[in-house]
Amino acid sequence: xxxxxxxxxxxxxxxxxxxxxxxxxxxxxxxxxxxxxxxxxxxxxxxxxxxxxxxxxxxxxxxxxxxxxxxxxxxxxxxxxxxxxxxxxxxxxxxxxxxxxxxxxxxxxxxxxxxxxxxxxxxxxxxxxxxxxxxxxxxxxxxxxxxxxxxxxxxxxxxxxxxxxxxxxxxxxxxxxxxxxxxxxxxxxxxxxxxxxxxxxxxxxxxxxxxxxxxxxxxxxxxxxxxxxxxxxxxxxxxxxxxxxxxxxxxxxxxxxxxxxxxxxxxxxxxxxxxxxxxxxxxxxxxxxxxxxxxxxxxxxxxxxxxxxxxxxx
Amino acid sequence: xxxxxxxxxxxxxxxxxxxxxxxxxxxxxxxxxxxxxxxxxxxxxxxxxxxxxxxxxxxxxxxxxxxxxxxxxxxxxxxxxxxxxxxxxxxxxxxxxxxxxxxxxxxxxxxxxxxxxxxxxxxxxxxxxxxxxxxxxxxxxxxxxxxxxxxxxxxxxxxxxxxxxxxxxxxxxxxxxxxxxxxxxxxxxxxxxxxxxxxxxxxxxxxxxxxxxxxxxxxxxxxxxxxxxxxxxxxxxxxxxxxxxxxxxxxxxxxxxxxxxxxxxxxxxxxxxxxxxxx
Numbered sequence: 001x002x003x004x005x006x007x008x009x010x011x012x013x014x015x016x017x018x019x020x021x022x023x024x025x026x027x028x029x030x031x032x033x034x035x036x037x038x039x040x041x042x043x044x045x046x047x048x049x050x051x052x053x054x055x056x057x058x059x060x061x062x063x064x065x066x067x068x069x070x071x072x073x074x075x076x077x078x079x080x081x082x083x084x085x086x087x088x089x090x091x092x093x094x095x096x097x098x099x100x101x102x103x104x105x106x107x108x109x110x111x112x113x114x115x116x117x118x119x120x121x122x123x124x125x126x127x128x129x130x131x132x133x134x135x136x137x138x139x140x141x142x143x144x145x146x147x148x149x150x151x152x153x154x155x156x157x158x159x160x161x162x163x164x165x166x167x168x169x170x171x172x173x174x175x176x177x178x179x180x181x182x183x184x185x186x187x188x189x190x191x192x193x194x195x196x197x198x199x200x201x202x203x204x205x206x207x208x209x210x211x212x213x214x215x216x217x218x219x220x221x222x223x224x225x226x227x228x229x230x231x232x233x234x235x236x237x238x239x240x241x242x243x244x245x246x247x248x249x250x251x252x253x254x255x256x257x258x259x260x261x262x263x264x265x266x267x268x269x270x271x272x273x274x275x276x277x278x279x280x281x282x283x284x285x286x287x288x289x290x291x292x293x294x295x296x297x298x299x300x301x302x303x304x305x306x307x308x309x310x311x312x313x314x
Numbered sequence: 315x316x317x318x319x320x321x322x323x324x325x326x327x328x329x330x331x332x333x334x335x336x337x338x339x340x341x342x343x344x345x346x347x348x349x350x351x352x353x354x355x356x357x358x359x360x361x362x363x364x365x366x367x368x369x370x371x372x373x374x375x376x377x378x379x380x381x382x383x384x385x386x387x388x389x390x391x392x393x394x395x396x397x398x399x400x401x402x403x404x405x406x407x408x409x410x411x412x413x414x415x416x417x418x419x420x421x422x423x424x425x426x427x428x429x430x431x432x433x434x435x436x437x438x439x440x441x442x443x444x445x446x447x448x449x450x451x452x453x454x455x456x457x458x459x460x461x462x463x464x465x466x467x468x469x470x471x472x473x474x475x476x477x478x479x480x481x482x483x484x485x486x487x488x489x490x491x492x493x494x495x496x497x498x499x500x501x502x503x504x505x506x507x508x509x510x511x512x513x514x515x516x517x518x519x520x521x522x523x524x525x526x527x528x529x530x531x532x533x534x535x536x537x538x539x540x541x542x543x544x545x546x547x548x549x550x551x552x553x554x555x556x557x558x559x560x561x562x563x564x565x566x567x568x569x570x571x572x573x574x575x576x577x578x579x580x581x582x583x584x585x586x587x588x589x590x591x592x593x
Contacts, residue, residue, distance in 0.1 A: 252335040257340075257341070293346060293539075294346075295343060296340075297345065300324075300325075
C-alpha cells in the first residue's frame with residue numbers, strides 16, 4: 001500500500017463528504033410561537049446523532065407577531081448556514097400565511113410542506129377596514145399549495161393540542177409530523193423532547209408528539225381531508241369580496257426597490273431589467289402600500305369590491 | 315376615508331403626462347410627497363384652474379412642474395415672495411408653494427420668516443432632504459451634524475435648523491411635519507394646511523438616496539424611510555411613555571396653531587379705512 005493510493009482514498013473520501021448534500025429544514029412562524037425552540041430541539045437531536053448542524057435564525061423584528069424563520073441544516077458536513085432558494089427539503093410552518101410566504105424556498109420536486117392552519121392575522125391587514133369586512137389575510141387553499149409541492153399537509157395542530165388539554169403543545173404535534181419525514185428514532189425524539197419541555201408538561205407533550213406522528217402515518221390525513229379543508233383558512237369570502245388588479249407602468253419605473261421591500265406579502269420583485277414585476281398575484285391583498293410609496297407613480301392598484309353582505313360571508 | 319373615494323383618485327388626472335417619467339433619482343421621496351399633495355387636492359375637490367403652484371429652485375422646485383395646473387417656477391429662494399404677490403392680486407386662487415430645505419431656509423430664509431409673520435393664506439410645503447441634491451450634494455441648513463456632504467468632507471459641524479420651531483416662532487398660522495413613509499397621514503396634514511385660513515408651513519421629511527444616503531451609507535430609500543420613521547414621534551403619542559426614551563425624536567403631525575388675523579383680510583380692512591378717510 002503506497003502513500004499515493006492512501007492519499008487518493010483520502011481525496012475520494014473528501015469528495016464523498018463534499019457531495020453529500022445536507023438535509024435542509026426551514027421552520028417559520030410568528031414571534032412568540034416557538035420557532036426558535038422547535039429549531040433548537042431539532043438541532044440538538046442532530047447533534048446527539050453525531051451529525052454536523054448549522055442553525056441560523058432571524059427574529060430581530062419579531063417581538064410578538066412579527067415574522068420569524070430558522071434554517072436548520074444537518075448532514076455529514078454542512079458549509080453554509082442558510083438554505084438556498086428552492087432547496088429546503090421540509091418547510092415546517094407554525095402559522096399558515098408564514099408557510100405560504102416561504103414556499104419559494106421549498107424544493108419544488110421533493111419538498112414537504114407541513115403547516116398549522118392557525119391564523120395569526122397581523123394588525124396591518126385589518127387597517128382601514130369597514131366593520132364586518134374580512135381581513136386582507138392570504139387566501140390560498142391547500143390545493144393551491146399542492147400545485148407547487150408534491151407533499152403538502154395542512155393540519156389544525158392548535159386544535160389537536162387544545163383537545164389534548166394544552167394548546168401550547170401544538171408545536172410538539174408538528175414535531176411529531178416532522179419526525180415522519182426524518183430518519184431519527186422515536187426514542188431519540190421523545191428523549192430530546194423530555195429534555196426540552198418543562199417537566200410539568202412532559203406527559204401532554206409526549207402525547208402530542210405521538211398524535212402528530214400517527215396523524216401523518218395513518219391514513220387519517222386522507223380520511224380527515226374534509227376536516228382539514230375546513231380548517232384551511234377560508235378562501236371564499238376574500239376571493240368573492242375583492243378583486244385586485246395591479247397596473248404597472250414599466251416606462252415610469254426606475255427600479256428603486258421601495259415597493260419590493262415594503263410589500264407585506266412580498267409578492268413583488270425587480271426583474272432582470274430592474275423593473276418591478278408582480279410574481280405572486282394570488283398573494284396580493286390590495287393594501288395599496290406599493291401604490292402609495294412609489295415615487296414614480298408606476299404602480300396603480302385597482303381594487304374592485306364586489307358587493308356582498310356580511311351575512312352572506314358567514 | 316372611504317374605499318370609494320380612494321378608488322376614484324387617479325393621479326394621472328393631475329400630472330403632465332408628457333413630462334413623465336419625472337427627472338428625480340430612483341427612490342427619491344419627493345415623488346411620494348407629490349402624490350400626497352395631489353391626493354389631498356383631489357379629496358378637497360380643488361379645481362385645477364383655481365390652483366396655482368409656485369416652486370423655487372432645486373429638486374423640490376422641479377416637483378411643481380409635473381402638476382397639471384397653473385405653475386410658476388421662479389428665482390431661487392423666492393417662491394414665497396412670488397406667491398405673496400399672486401395671492402394678494404388673485405385671492406380667489408388656491409396658492410401652494412413647493413420649496414426645499416435650501417431654497418426655503420438658506421437662500422429664501424428671510425422670505426420664509428416674513429411670510430410667517432404676515433400670515434397670508436398660503437400653503438408652504440417644504441421638502442426637507444437635508445441636502446442640495448441638484449447641484450451635487452452641498453451642505454444645507456438642515457443637514458444632520460457629522461454627516462458627510464461634498465462641502466463637508468470631514469463631517470458637518472453646524473447644528474441644523476428645526477424649521478418647524480422657526481416657522482412657529484415667526485408666527486405661521488399652522489405648522490406641521492410628516493415623513494414620506496406615512497402617505498395617508500401626510501395627505502391629511504396637507505389637507506389641513508390647505509384648509510387652514512392663514513399661513514401653513516408643512517415640513518415633509520424626504521430622502522435623498524443617491525447623493526446624501528449613499529455618501530453617508532444610510533442604505534437605500536426603504537432603509538432611509540424606515541430610519542426616518544424610527545427617529546420621529548407622532549403627535550398621537552405626544553405624551554406616551556416612550557417620550558423620555560427618545561428626547562431627540564422629531565415630532566410629526568400638526569405641531570402648532572397660531573390664532574392670528576389673516577393678512578389679506580387685514581390688508582383689505584386697512585385699505586378700506588384709508589380710502590374712507592381720503593374720500
